[in-house]
Amino acid sequence: MTAQGYAVFGTAIGDCGIAWNERGVIAVQLPEGSEEKTRARLTARLPDVTESAPPGEVQRAIDGIVSLMDGKRTDLTEVGLDYEGVPDFHHRVYEFIRTIPPGKTLTYGDIANILGMPGGAQAVGQAMGRNPFPIIVPCHRVLAAGGKDGGFSARGGVATKRRMLVIEGALADEPTLF
Secondary structure, three states: OOOOEEEEEEEOOEEEEEEEEOOEEEEEEOOOOOHHHHHHHHHHHOOOOOEOOOOHHHHHHHHHHHHHHOOOOOOOOOOOEOOOOOOHHHHHHHHHHOOOOOOOOEEHHHHHHHOOOOOOHHHHHHHHHOOOOEOOEOHHHEEOHHHOOOOOOOOOHHHHHHHHHHHHOOOOOOOOOO
């Protein structure tokens, strides 16, 4: 990787952002309604990054995100992430979440049980709410008990989460009144 930087790029769900440093991707920003708002949100989180052309590894991550949001079964597990400052438990959760393939989902409780923390669904949910790498760490694939949506902290909330799951084939597209 090269020095710290960021880029904003278009996807089927809107303009996303990605930031990196020499160790890997440090953040992904889901769409905020416009390219300018996405850029503003990302630079508010990371005021020291400057917009620049992404290095090869980051461009491959961008291409993978675009492909995934176009409905292709793209594997993003090889994207290098910089976990500096991420609590150990969150790191464990994020690494496990990365193994959930497109089109599949698990519940917060499932993940807590698999990680050896029965009753830890709320802690898993809190980790999901603080995920600095959405899409690469696919927190949208984690549901509440009984397959209910649960929360989603990105702009658009649960509607954004559902849209991403429909694109990936994990949920059927729901008809609208119009």
